[in-house]
Amino acid sequence: MVDEATKRTLAAIPLLKTRAGPRDKDQWVGRLKEELVSLIKYVENNKKQDNDWFRLESNKEGTRWFGKCWYVHNLLKYEFDVEFDIPVTYPGTAPEIALPELDGKTAKMYRGGKICLTDHFKPLWARNVPKFGIAHAMALGLGPWLAVEIPDLVEKGIIVHKEKTSSE
């Protein structure tokens, strides 16, 4: 269900401890700190392994997240805006990651550009509450989605490479 490489990536992402959602005032601040530590570590790991593939930041409350993610296919870099809200039920349910500009371009999406996750993602998330956080959702959800969908969308000519986005 989860390949070896993903397992190794996952194992290197710090786990979280606090079971608190955005409605849990003080505890949420603690959870948010854990999220940030975990995300920073994950991005650093990615950089070290020459596999840097996203940037995220949030509003002050940590309830709305946005940034960029990119995927390299045939030596060309395809970049997309990524965004999601932290639902009131978090971390009991995972965030629903969206790539709004791809909305309507692939059937593997729900309204608003929310990515369609595999059957394995939700059970895996449910079994790891509250240890999984945003970094895990990116690694297990968006990462594999991009790896499958972007090459396919490029082959079909649905997305084309934009020159400007290729410079880093």
Add this chain to the structure above:
Amino acid sequence: MANQTASLIEENQQLKAKIQELEDALAKKSAQHRVKITTMSSEVVDSNPYSRLMALKRMGIVKNYEDIRHYTVAIVGVGGVGSVTAEMLTRCGIGKLILFDYDKVELANMNRLFFRPDQSGMSKVEASEATLRDINPDVEFETHNYNITKVDKYDHFVGRIKSGGLQGKPVDLVLSCVDNFEARMAINMACNEINQMWIESGVSENAVSGHIQVVIPGQTSCFACAPPLVVADNIDEKTLKREGVCAASLPTTMGIVAGFLVQNTLKHLLQFGSVTHYLGYNAMKDYFPTMALKPNPHCDDSFCLIRQEEYQQYLAENPPEAESEDPTEDVVHESNEWGITLVDETPESEKKEELDPDLAKGLARAYDMPSVEQVRILVKDSTESQQETEEPVSLEELQSRLKGL
């Protein structure tokens, strides 16, 4: 010149005739809107929209049909199931409907019931209200076009459940007609917190199975008590092709599930028949599993545990008189000169099922919750990372560090 004037006059006349024609059509259409009816009548005449419903009283099915006007039902999700649910309750003459949805009508919805192509682009709640008001102006409507799982909308949602009913009372029943786990969990969380009964409904992504599940906080299993139940549809996952699609849907399955949902809503509100905790539908085999569901004493939802405690206390103070829920009266023998007694011959193995009910045939959990050890194999607990979180770093500093990467 004269020619031109003549043709203009002719055009003018044609336009006037067209306007008259359209005005007549419009007048005819608005004349079709019926006026509000103050009391439900059981008179059997063509002009009475409630005659066939009130006939339920005459036939002895329902004692108090007109009471339906005192009830408020909140429907969360006005899609394939929710819109049909709303239409059924509107036609039944429900007192008030509160609709929640943040989606718009699209042509891709036209394989389902209720919405029309000309409503494309309208918000689902707005389009629903227009159609429903036309069908039955006696019903009161309240609509909210937002996502209930969002932090800034959730409190408003909970508030409307608590006081959106007629005369500011809590709503009588919440119906979940959403298409995702997150929204179901949000409804569950809200209803556990404010002790509100609700009914969950769902259709599988392959469109050939569905279910409804009654949640009475503390009494029956809540949505967080265990992984969701799924109706086994006898389709091998390996042969199910998911390439290029997220979900399929059929108007049939959705209509059937909406029918189940409203039937049980009516039975609960008007107190006739019995309401099953869980009713499944397997379209491939025409199989309908039913079962009772007990709450999980180790549920992750803290309010579920509070409600369970309250219910246990209630049971202790009000011990149930008879175990049988069946309203058929027991035959009482006034004398028993032969000392005849009934001996329970149920084997021990079968008795166990009642205490800890195994899943009904044809039902399964969406996934298992594995033991702690299994989780550890999947994700190694890295002790070094846990030490990092102990560092006294401010939230702002971490946020700027992430931003600065």
